[in-house]
Amino acid sequence: MAEKTEIWDIYDDNKERTGRTMKRNDWNMKPGDFHLTVLGVVEDMQGRFLITKRVMTKAWAPGAWEISGGAAQAGEESLEAVKREILEETGIDVSDFEGGYKFTYKRVNPEEKDNYFVDVYRFKGQFTEADVKPQEAETDGFKLASADEIAELGKAGEFLHYSSVKEVFE
Helix, strand or coil: CCCCCCEEEEECCCCCEEEEEEECCCCCCCCCCEEEEEEEEEECCCCCEEEEEECCCCCCCCCCEECEEEECCCCCCHHHHHHHHHHHHHCCCCCCCEEEEEEEEEECCHHHCCCEEEEEEEEECCCCHHHCCCCCCCEEEEEEECHHHHHHHHHCCCECCHHHHHHHHC
């Protein structure tokens, strides 16, 4: 079965939808065009955070630790996107968890024609390691880590985007 092409909304510099869309990874964005990605931190009741390790076959940052996330699909709200990504990547449904949106950061990469906003969320709820069902094509395992352990991974350069997301663990 052919994989469905993902379509993303194009946003302006103020994070408003422009009404235009793009195909996933079709980097022909104009200056001032952005797409939306989401990241979701999932915390258990003991204050540990669910992090996943990227598969070694990833073209970019193989073997790095990260939090769940991905691109919002065309027409999808940020909160819907982060819940979907967390469920797809970890098997955890955060719909009934406490928490929600924390902050947004923006990246402008004109040389790559890849500008994007990242909405960062944090959810806290009841789950155990047995509840985690990592997406095998994407992840090479997971762990529940303390904020200090994640900071150490960040300092070692082994945690993706740590400098951009570290405040969500505080």
